[in-house]
Amino acid sequence: MKRLFKTYLEKPELAGLILLVLLIILFQVRSHGVFLNQDNLRGILGILPEAGLVAIGVTILMISGEFDLSVGSVFALMPMTMAVLMVHGWPFPLALLAGLLVSAAIGFINGYITIRFAIPSFITTLGMLFMARSLTVVVSGGFPPLLPADLPNWLFTSFVGPGNMFRMSFLWFAAVALLTSLMLSRTNFGNWIKATGGFLPAAAAMGIPTARVKIVCFMLCSVLSGFAGMLQVLRLGSPLPSIGEGMELQAVASAVIGGASLLGGIGTVMGGIIGTTLIRVIDNGLVLSHVDANWFKFAIGFLTIFAVVANAWMRKRAKAIKMEG
Amino acid sequence: MSDAIISVRDLHKWYSGVHALKGVTLDFKRGEALGLVGDNGAGKSTLINILSGVHRADQGEIKVEGRAVSIATPRDAMDLGIETIYQYNSMVPTMSIARNLFIGREPTRFSVLGVGILDQKKMAEESVRAIANVDLHLRSPDALVGELSGGQRQGVAIARAMHFKSKVMILDEPTNHLSVKETNKVIGFVRGLKEQGVTGVFISHNMHHVFECCDRIVAMARGEVVLDKRIGDTSIDEVHGVL
Numbered sequence: 001m002k003r004l005f006k007t008y009l010e011k012p013e014l015a016g017l018i019l020l021v022l023l024i025i026l027f028q029v030r031s032h033g034v035f036l037n038q039d040n041l042r043g044i045l046g047i048l049p050e051a052g053l054v055a056i057g058v059t060i061l062m063i064s065g066e067f068d069l070s071v072g073s074v075f076a077l078m079p080m081t082m083a084v085l086m087v088h089g090w091p092f093p094l095a096l097l098a099g100l101l102v103s104a105a106i107g108f109i110n111g112y113i114t115i116r117f118a119i120p121s122f123i124t125t126l127g128m129l130f131m132a133r134s135l136t137v138v139v140s141g142g143f144p145p146l147l148p149a150d151l152p153n154w155l156f157t158s159f160v161g162p163g164n165m166f167r168m169s170f171l172w173f174a175a176v177a178l179l180t181s182l183m184l185s186r187t188n189f190g191n192w193i194k195a196t197g198g199f200l201p202a203a204a205a206m207g208i209p210t211a212r213v214k215i216v217c218f219m220l221c222s223v224l225s226g227f228a229g230m231l232q233v234l235r236l237g238s239p240l241p242s243i244g245e246g247m248e249l250q251a252v253a254s255a256v257i258g259g260a261s262l263l264g265g266i267g268t269v270m271g272g273i274i275g276t277t278l279i280r281v282i283d284n285g286l287v288l289s290h291v292d293a294n295w296f297k298f299a300i301g302f303l304t305i306f307a308v309v310a311n312a313w314m315r316k317r318a319k320a321i322k323m324e325g
Numbered sequence: 326m327s328d329a330i331i332s333v334r335d336l337h338k339w340y341s342g343v344h345a346l347k348g349v350t351l352d353f354k355r356g357e358a359l360g361l362v363g364d365n366g367a368g369k370s371t372l373i374n375i376l377s378g379v380h381r382a383d384q385g386e387i388k389v390e391g392r393a394v395s396i397a398t399p400r401d402a403m404d405l406g407i408e409t410i411y412q413y414n415s416m417v418p419t420m421s422i423a424r425n426l427f428i429g430r431e432p433t434r435f436s437v438l439g440v441g442i443l444d445q446k447k448m449a450e451e452s453v454r455a456i457a458n459v460d461l462h463l464r465s466p467d468a469l470v471g472e473l474s475g476g477q478r479q480g481v482a483i484a485r486a487m488h489f490k491s492k493v494m495i496l497d498e499p500t501n502h503l504s505v506k507e508t509n510k511v512i513g514f515v516r517g518l519k520e521q522g523v524t525g526v527f528i529s530h531n532m533h534h535v536f537e538c539c540d541r542i543v544a545m546a547r548g549e550v551v552l553d554k555r556i557g558d559t560s561i562d563e564v565h566g567v568l
C-alpha cells in the first residue's frame with residue numbers, strides 16, 4: 001500500500017492512465033470491437049493532436065502556477081490571421097511565422113499583465129478570451145476568407161504511417177510532447193517551472209527569475225494553442241472564426257484529470273495528454289455505444305470532479321502514511 | 326576593520342511611510358556566530374532581507390570583504406557567498422531533496438543561454454554528500470521535501486548553503502514551530518558553522534537559544550541597533566533590559 005502511494009505521488013498521471021485503459025476495454029466490448037478498429041482509431045488519432053497540443057501548453061502553465069482561459073480564442077485567431085495574410089498574398093511560411101508571433105504576443109501580454117499588476121491570471125486571460133475572439137471575427141471581415149489551394153498539407157494533415165494510421169499532425173504532436181516532457185523533467189528550466197509553481201517565495205529566494213519563467217510558460221501555451229488551431233483549420237479546410245470555443249475548459253479538465261494540481265508545482269505533460277485522450281475516447285466511445293451524445297459533457301464534468309477529489313484524497317492518505325512511518 | 330566579512334554603514338529602509346531601518350551600522354566578523362535579537366517589528370528581517378537581495382536599502386553602504394557591493398537580487402547575494410535560510414520559504418515541498426538542493430544552480434550539460442540538460446548523476450551524488458556532510462540522516466535524496474519534518478527541512482537548507490560554500494549563513498528564525506529536539510539540532514548546526522569557517526547570523530526570539538550558540542549578540546529596537554556585545558560580556562537580563 002505504501003509503495004502504491006509513493007508511486008502515485010511521483011506519477012500523478014497514473015490514475016488517469018488506469019482509467020483510460022479501463023474505458024478503452026469497456027468501449028471495445030460495448031461497441032462489439034468497432035472502437036479499436038483501424039477506421040475509428042484513425043478518426044481519434046486524427047483530431048487528438050489539436051486538443052492535445054493545447055492541453056500540453058495549459059498543463060505546463062498550470063505547473064508554473066497560472067491559468068490560461070484564452071487558449072480557445074488564440075486557437076481561432078492564429079489561423080484566421082494566417083488566412084487573412086495569405087489572402088493578401090503572403091506566402092504560407094511567412095503567414096505561419098506571423099501567426100505564431102501573434103500567438104506569442106498574446107501569451108506575453110497575458111503573462112506581463114498578470115505579473116505586473118499582480119492580478120489572477122484567471123481574470124487576465126478571461127479578458128483575453130473575449131478580446132482575441134472578437135479580433136478573430138473582426139479580422140475575418142464577417143465571413144471566413146478562402147484558403148489558397150497550394151497549402152503544405154503534406155506537412156501537417158496528410159495521412160502517413162502503416163495503414164495510413166496517423167496524420168502528419170500526430171507527428172508534430174508527438175515531437176512537441178517529447179520535447180516539452182524532456183524540458184520539464186530533464187532541464188534546469190523545467191526545474192524552475194516546478195519550483196515557481198510549487199512554492200513561489202522559495203523559488204524567488206533562490207534567485208529564480210520567476211516572472212520570466214511564468215511569462216515564457218504563458219507564451220509557450222499561446223503558441224501551442226495557435227499552432228493547434230492552424231492544424232484544425234488545415235484539416236477542415238476553412239478558417240471558421242468560431243473554432244476552439246469551450247476548448248479552454250476542456251484543456252483545464254485534461255490537465256486536472258491527468259493529475260496536474262490547480263495550485264501549481266505538480267503535473268506532467270504525459271498527464272495532460274492522458275487527460276485529453278480520455279476526453280476524446282469518451283466522446284467517441286459514447287457515440288459508438290449508442291449513448292445519447294448529450295451525456296458527453298456530463299461525463300467530462302463528472303470525471304473532472306472525480307479526478308480532483310481522488311487526487312486530494314490520495315495526497316492526504318499518502319501524507320498520513322508518511323506521518324505514521 | 327579587516328576581519329569584517331560584511332560591513333554595513335548607515336543603512337536606511339522605508340516601507341511606504343514606515344521607517345524600518347534608521348541608520349544601522351554593523352560589522353559581521355569573519356567566522357563569528359552573531360545572534361540578532363529584538364522585538365517584533367524591530368527591523369531584523371528587514372536588515373537581512375537587504376543583505377540577501379530580497380529588498381534594497383534606500384540609503385547606506387554595504388561592503389563585502391572590504392569591497393563596496395550592490396545587492397540587487399537574491400542571486401547577487403548568493404554569488405557573494407551570502408546564503409539565507411528562512412523560517413518557511415527555503416524549500417519547495419513538491420520537489421525532491423536533490424532537486425531542492427540545486428534550485429537555481431543546477432549543474433547542466435551543454436547549456437545554451439543558461440538553459441541546459443540537468444546533470445542528474447552529479448545532482449544525485451552531490452546531494453548524498455551534501456546531506457551527509459551536515460550529519461543529516463535521510464533515506465534518499467529522491468524523497469519529497471514535503472515529506473520531511475520542519476527540522477529536517479532546515480537541515481537540508483543548511484546542507485544546501487554549505488554545499489555552495491557560503492561564507493555567510495543567515496538564519497531568520499529557523500527554529501520557529503520546531504520541536505525541542507529539532508531545535509537543538511538546528512542550534513547544533515549553527516555551532517558547527519564556526520568549525521567550517523562560516524560566519525553565522527542567527528535570528529531568534531528565544532534568548533536562551535542565542536546565548537547557547539552565538540559568540541556575539543546584537544539587539545535591535547525600532548530600526549536601530551541598541552546593544553552590541555560579546556556573549557561573555559552580557560547577560561540575558563541586560564539584553565531584555567534594552568529591548
Ligand SMILES: Nc1ncnc2c1ncn2[C@@H]1O[C@H](COP(=O)(O)OP(=O)(O)OP(=O)(O)O)[C@@H](O)[C@H]1O
Pocket residue numbers: 340341343345363364365366367368369370371372
Ligand atoms: N514588506 C513590507 N512592507 C511594509 N512594511 C514592512 C514590510 N516588511 C516589514 N515591514 C515593517 O517594517 C518594520 C520592521 O519589520 P521586520 O520584519 O524587519 O521586523 P522583525 O524584527 O523581523 O520582526 P519579527 O521579529 O516579527 O520578525 C515593521 O514595522 C514592519 O511592519
Ligand SMILES: [Mg+2]
Pocket residue numbers: 369370371497
Ligand atoms: Mg522577522
